[in-house]
Amino acid sequence: MNAQVVSQDSPKLLDRMRAEIRLRHYSIRTEQAYVDWARRYILFHDKRHPREMGAEEVRDFLSHLATERNVSASTQGQAKSALLFLYREVLHIELPWLDEVISAKTAKRLPVVLTQTEVRHLIGATSGTMGIIVSLLYGTGMRLLEALRLRVKDVEFERREIIVRQGKGNKDRVTVLPENLLLPLKAHLERVKALHERDLAEGFGEVQLPDALERKYPKAGRSWGWQFVFPSVSRSTDPRSGVIRRHHLYEASVQRAVREAAKLAEIAKPVSPHTLRHSFATHLLQNGYDIRTVQELLGHKDVQTTMIYTHVLNKGGRGVVSPLDR
Template identity: 50%
Template sequence: MPDQPRPVRSLATQTRIAYKKCLTAEGIPSKQHSYYLTRANQFVRAACGRDPRQLQPHETEKILDTLGRDNNLTDWQYQQLVDAVRILLINCLHSSASEAADWSRWKASARSMAPDHASIAREQSPDELIYLKIKRGTGEYARIRSLHRNLIIRLVTEIRARGYAYRTEEAYEQWVVRYIAFCKGESPEKTGPDHVAKYLHDLVVTGNVSASTQNQALNALIFLYKRILQAPLGQLEDFARSKRKKIVPVVMSRAEVRGLLAELQGWQHDVGCLLYGTGMRVMEALTLRVKDVDFEYGRIHVCQSKGKKDRFVPLPKSLSVSLQEQIRKVTTLHQQDLEDGYGEVLIPEALARKYPKATRELRWQFLYPSGRLSVDPRSGVIRRHHMHESGLQRAVKQAAERSGIRKRIGCHTFRHSFATHLLESNHDIRTVQELLGHADISTTMIYTHVLNRPGISVSSPLDL
């Protein structure tokens, strides 16, 4: 019998030399070359003897997906692996097929969801969440949480019982911990309005915080004393109130939006178009499910957004084809996950108990799933979460710089631009309020201050 070909386990000598030159050209420090070489060899071994230059994009992505299931790889190690493979295939081996792969998606997939991330934190009980903060924390705040653990658990439990958003829960818990630290660790049961007033005064005088920050701290302490300790603070007037600023949101022109979107690639371009075309918040877009896109009625269902409110936003006709293609990709990925014994997705716990099979249904899959599977630290269940928002936020800022926009741009700027451009097109402000999901029209009114010609048409005296 002819000898079986030996499996390829590492790069050839000449390829290694060329690869190190490519790493230097990419600005990778020489002390990290050995680590990148190890990651590249890890990819070559996973290719099972196939020539990396002949791999198609879907085959490369399949290998990256398989390697991403290694629980021993931390986030930064997986990101290093993706970078190492990209440099190997494109810069060193000059694989034209590999250029079609969505490398930005795989690089962003390296960021896993932390236990306290807003989209999954509520899956843990208040006791478990406080335990993690104590375990991972250091310094004064960790000591405060440990000494007043029962009080903080009562606070978080009451916040959840009232249906507040997780961001509110996180902010209130932090302000209470900071207040106790200001009182040198003394329990809030032994302090009162005088200490609260001194703390709020110190935030302005020493901390130089804004009015909204001070107001948030006040609301957190009012909630603590009124709902948890049953000792309302009454009227707190004897402290310096930070002067409230009247802030006008940053808005891009239509030309700036086009220039910024042109600098985005892959999934980041698609989500950027979705943010501007619908006015959604960044987490509303990233947590969309397959079932939320309604092509027949031309709308997108935004479920349980800020304030636990549902709303519909228009589905841009120009995105219809790309969204259908994205759903086909999700379908293929989900089918592969099912064949590999996975395929679960996180859904609200009450629905998971009522419909236990729903976690494996296609309609519940995230529209923009991560390229890497995640392990639930509590149950050990392997799931596929949505893409982490940090990759998109970083890409938008870099795209704004490349396109020459000198304004302070972020993902939320797309939402501001959406509202402003609708008002400039003479759409009714009530309609804009409904599309944005604002409870009060005064919140929407702020966009009237950034119109090109606010109110009646007024010309500058200089132009006359």
């Protein structure tokens, strides 16, 4: 597959949008989402050029998402960010404040949390690399992509900690490395290192580096420290550069493994990799750790986000003993 070459001078609007996004070093996931929203916006208005439209058409599209499509507030917010980027950074048009947009309702739901027994059964239903990933998600509280993007250099065995780079909000943080994962993770990295050395011997072994590090340190991509802890089983072609590399494991593979493990463990609750993050936070609070510590480990900007887990802690509905039990 050839790399897609884009330019700010391209006559195609969406290619110019891609070029502006890459200039700002946004992730490929953000690029795909923003371009997709711009395409949907154009199709919604019968393929009119965005330069011929403005704030009124953007309001109509965003309101349509909320009233007709019933999208979540976060989805509508992403669409709004994409269109504002299109107008401000690509077309250089400032839109008036979109105060007439009908906002999607923000659902107030408690997170699904597993009991410690359910977690043990879930982990017991996994094996190999997937078992290590599931254990790591529960033992560290990392998001799925944070775990999959983990580099060898950021695993501190002696200090029993993991450095999470470029987490949500592009923030770094430190979380705990569970004692029970030290030996399995070391054995896993030995296998990964053998795979990396085989790639080098075959003329590959280069990994994608964040932002402009590839230009600043051209040989760093082949070094052991920068390799992904959980590399893919096969090489793939980078859609931007066209370079053949070994990327990290695909998210869907882990999501599928967790669903299958939950089924084997006969857990009736809906379980996803993110459920393990919720369980990590709740169980820490149950064990007496203060909420500020949990907030730092999770990387929450606001402690109010972490406070949601205190609602899950209340036994019997806000800690009340039912009169039936008396």
